Amino acid sequence: xxxxICVREEYEDDEGNEQTRxxxxxxxxxxxxxxxxxxxxxxxxxxxxxxxxxxxxxxxIEYIDDGLAVEDALQSLxxxxxxxxxxxxxxxxxxxxxxxxxxxxxxxxxxxDGGSFTVAGNLLTGEEVIDAVVETYENSGRExxxxxxxxxxxxxxxxxxxxxxxELNVQSAALMVESTEEFPLDPAYNNLxxxxxxxxxxxxxxxxxxxxxxxxxxxxxYEDAYEEDEMNDVGEE
Numbered sequence: 001x002x003x004x005i006c007v008r009e010e011y012e013d014d015e016g017n018e019q020t021r022x023x024x025x026x027x028x029x030x031x032x033x034x035x036x037x038x039x040x041x042x043x044x045x046x047x048x049x050x051x052x053x054x055x056x057x058x059x060x061i062e063y064i065d066d067g068l069a070v071e072d073a074l075q076s077l078x079x080x081x082x083x084x085x086x087x088x089x090x091x092x093x094x095x096x097x098x099x100x101x102x103x104x105x106x107x108x109x110x111x112x113d114g115g116s117f118t119v120a121g122n123l124l125t126g127e128e129v130i131d132a133v134v135e136t137y138e139n140s141g142r143e144x145x146x147x148x149x150x151x152x153x154x155x156x157x158x159x160x161x162x163x164x165x166x167e168l169n170v171q172s173a174a175l176m177v178e179s180t181e182e183f184p185l186d187p188a189y190n191n192l193x194x195x196x197x198x199x200x201x202x203x204x205x206x207x208x209x210x211x212x213x214x215x216x217x218x219x220x221x222y223e224d225a226y227e228e229d230e231m232n233d234v235g236e237e
Contacts, residue, residue: 034174
């Protein structure tokens with residue numbers, strides 16, 4: 001059905017404070033993948049897919065937010081899931097990672113655990129899809145925003161073959177990024193969905209670029225008001 005990536009990155013903010021950001025991105029040859037598969041908070045990122053059980057993602061993030069390690073959180077949910085062998089479930093938290101592919105997932109399926117990031121997919125053209133996502137993310141560096149690099153990773157997997165069901169024209173894609181850093185205005189380009197299209201990665205990138213532009217415009221006009229939480233006092237400009 002899907003391939004996805006979950007990421008944890010440590011970085012320094014502009015004031016020299018240590019921060020952590022998490023990201024998750026996913027695409028499939030069905031509509032609305034962003035409503036089902038990716039889950040995120042400032043404490044971790046989770047993707048649930050194959051024969052989707054949304055509760056695995058919802059409760060997985062809830063347990064991580066409560067302080068449970070990602071491997072304990074996700075494994076405990078799988079242990080209680082009668083359909084576990086049909087699931088793919090993976091994610092990262094502030095210290096660890098976890099990835100699982102049940103033996104009854106549809107081929108080709110597989111996954112990769114990179115320690116600070118995880119990748120998984122099923123109903124793919126082959127292992128080359130996962131390899132392309134992994135290689136593109138690992139070589140992306142930190143110069144560009146994580147959201148952009150997640151799109152690059154999805155694009156690489158898509159171009160390597162992606163979801164093998166070419167008879168399905170409707171596709172979707174989504175990305176989410178959360179950080180421990182506080183922003184005057186949360187960047188809108190860190191939570192994007194393309195719910196139904198024939199060109200999911202292209203449309204996701206275009207939407208991202210428009211959102212980046214819109215965020216920059218808003219900060220240029222209203223940054224002081226956002227920082228002071230006084231948007232009610234801002235007149236038309």
